[in-house]
Amino acid sequence: MAAKSRRLSLRERGLNFEMLMWLFTRLSALVMYGLILVAMVGAFLMGARTQMNMADVLRWGFLSIAGHIQNTNIPDLEPWATPFWRLTASAMLLVATAHGVHGLVVIADDYIVHPRGRRNVRALSIVFLLLMVVAGLYVVWTW
Amino acid sequence: MQVTLKIFRYHPEVDKTFHYETYVIENAQETDRVLDLLEYVKGYYDGTLAFRRSCAHGVCGSDAMRINGQNMLACKVLVRDVGTHITVEPILGLKVIKDLITDMEPFFENYKKVLPWFINNSPLPEDGRERRQSPEERARFDDTTKCILCACCTTSCPSFWASDDYLGPAALVAAHRFIFDSRDEAAAERLKIISETSGLARCHTAFNCTLACPREIQITKAIAELKLATITGRV
Numbered sequence: 001m002a003a004k005s006r007r008l009s010l011r012e013r014g015l016n017f018e019m020l021m022w023l024f025t026r027l028s029a030l031v032m033y034g035l036i037l038v039a040m041v042g043a044f045l046m047g048a049r050t051q052m053n054m055a056d057v058l059r060w061g062f063l064s065i066a067g068h069i070q071n072t073n074i075p076d077l078e079p080w081a082t083p084f085w086r087l088t089a090s091a092m093l094l095v096a097t098a099h100g101v102h103g104l105v106v107i108a109d110d111y112i113v114h115p116r117g118r119r120n121v122r123a124l125s126i127v128f129l130l131l132m133v134v135a136g137l138y139v140v141w142t143w
Numbered sequence: 144m145q146v147t148l149k150i151f152r153y154h155p156e157v158d159k160t161f162h163y164e165t166y167v168i169e170n171a172q173e174t175d176r177v178l179d180l181l182e183y184v185k186g187y188y189d190g191t192l193a194f195r196r197s198c199a200h201g202v203c204g205s206d207a208m209r210i211n212g213q214n215m216l217a218c219k220v221l222v223r224d225v226g227t228h229i230t231v232e233p234i235l236g237l238k239v240i241k242d243l244i245t246d247m248e249p250f251f252e253n254y255k256k257v258l259p260w261f262i263n264n265s266p267l268p269e270d271g272r273e274r275r276q277s278p279e280e281r282a283r284f285d286d287t288t289k290c291i292l293c294a295c296c297t298t299s300c301p302s303f304w305a306s307d308d309y310l311g312p313a314a315l316v317a318a319h320r321f322i323f324d325s326r327d328e329a330a331a332e333r334l335k336i337i338s339e340t341s342g343l344a345r346c347h348t349a350f351n352c353t354l355a356c357p358r359e360i361q362i363t364k365a366i367a368e369l370k371l372a373t374i375t376g377r378v
Contacts, residue, residue, distance in 0.1 A: 003279040003325070008376040012331035018344035019373050106347065110305045 021102055028099040035092045039064040039085075046079055064089045067143045086140050093136040101129040146171040146222055148180050150192065151232040153239050161239070163230075164189075173223035177210055177231065181217060181243075194243035201357060204293030207234050208243050214295040214355040234298035236307060249307045250294050256310060257318040257336055262329035274326045284323040287316045287365050289358040296352035296362050308341045312352035312362045315343065319365040322378050330378045338373045346370075 040061040048057050051073040059068045066081040074080065108121045146168045153161040166184045178199055185192045197203040199218045206217040209232040211225050222229070237245035268274060290313060297303050297311035310318075318337050322330045337343050343366065352362040372378045 003277065003283050005377045006325070006330070008331045008334065008378060010376060013334040013373065013376055014338065015373065016338055016340070018340050018342075019338045019370075022344045022370065023374055106344075109345070110301050110347065113305050 025099055025102055025106075028095045031095050032092065032099065035088060035095070036061045039088060039092075042085070042088075043069075047074065051075075063092055063140075065140055065143055067139070081143070089140045090137060093140065094133060097129055097132050097136070101125050101132075144171050144173060144222070144227065145169055146175075146180060146227045146229065148184060149228070149230045150181075150184065150242070151230075151239075152192075152242055154191070154241060171222055171227075173221065175222045176218055177215075177220050177222070177225065177229060178206055178217040180222070180229070181231065192243075193241040202291060204291035204357075207293040207295045207298070207357075208232065209234055214299045216293060216295070216357045219357055234294060236298045236300075236304045237294070245298075247294065250297055250311070250313065251292075253297075253308075253310045253314045254292065254317060257314045257321075257333055258329060259314075259317040259321065261321065261324070262327055262332075264328060276325055280325040283325075284320050286360050287320040287323075289360050290316050290320070291358060293357060295355040295357055296360075299351040299355040300346075301349055301351065302345045302347055306341065306345070309345045310337060310342050312346075312366065315346070315366050315369060316360060316362055319369055322369065322372065330372075334369075334373050334378075337369060343370050343373060 040057060042064070043052065043057050043060050048060070052060075052069065053072070056069055056072045060080075064080075064085045066077045066085070069080055070077065105122055105125050108125075109118060112118050112121055148166045148168060149163050150166065151161055152158070152164050166188050168180055168183055171180065171183075176199075178196060181192070181194055181196075185194075194208070194217070195205040196218065197205040199206070201216055201219040204216065207214060208217055209215075209230075210217065210220055211230055214234055217231070231243065233239050233243045233245050237247065237249060240246055263274065292313060294313060296316070297313045300309075300312055302309050303311045315337060318333050321327045322333050346363075346366050348363060348367075350363050353360075353364075356362055
């Protein structure tokens with residue numbers, strides 16, 4: 001017989017930023033799988049099975065922008081550049097950069113011992129994250 | 144059998160930095176423990192060699208050291224387990240006081256932070272004898288009761304090497320032991336403590352602690368259970 005567990009309320013146990021980011025990193029990995037799946041299923045529905053090779057499908061899956069399929073046999077790129085796909089790509093971009101940069105910061109803490117060094121790495125990481133997001137969104141919405 | 148023992152040496156009043164010294168021991172047995180070899184060196188070669196030991200039977204946890212690069216208890220590891228060329232160094236991440244002796248204070252400071260004692264302010268049961276617990280309730284934290292505070296786990300953890308304010312696996316194991324104890328009433332308080340910046344989130348699941356534990360405690364699993372408890376509140 002399994003032991004009965006107790007449940008402690010959020011007010012009792014608290015939940016701080018570090019643990020929320022820990023949870024975010026795990027959940028965002030699952031969200032990325034979901035977004036890739038949506039993009040790949042969408043690609044096959046739009047004719048990828050006969051007009052694209054696997055590498056192009058994967059490239060589209062990782063970031064669903066029409067630029068990733070311009071060298072395939074797809075005749076009309078219009079359905080591949082709808083706001084839905086741009087939103088999917090934007091979501092992927094935001095989730096992936098936040099997931100990746102937070103992961104880098106956490107790992108950097110294992111190698112950078114000095115508190116000031118850690119602060120600098122965090123600041124640089126945030127700047128890097130913002131630059132990547134701005135550049136990525138520019139590509140996604142202007143292509 | 145001949146065994147070559149290379150030992151980390153540092154005398155704070157004489158040496159500017161550490162160095163290694165090599166001792167050759169003739170007539171060693173493959174069933175000799177590394178602790179036996181250290182005792183031999185101290186007895187016959189150099190009486191100034193400093194290392195901790197107490198029970199010498201894997202119970203007190205005093206003689207944790209790095210043997211051929213891995214954290215072990217010198218009293219539990221045999222020559223046949225580690226070969227005839229053995230390097231012995233102090234555990235990492237703590238200041239070396241002399242030779243193989245490290246300053247354990249930061250380790251115990253972190254340990255104390257998780258309130259590693261039984262907390263129950265409710266009145267005793269009516270029969271006045273004991274707070275009952277089923278075998279299933281006891282089984283939930285049985286593994287983490289085995290900790291002997293040798294520090295093999297904490298000093299094998301890369302996150303602890305980088306920041307000694309990180310609670311470390313041993314303190315988290317102690318937290319697990321009490322948080323999942325159905326008789327204890329301070330689980331919420333402990334969960335708050337271990338979810339601070341220098342707590343659970345700094346565990347990156349390297350598994351070094353689990354490999355290093357001489358008591359074979361499933362430390363990474365215990366830490367994962369704590370992470371889940373912090374998120375779900377279920378203990």
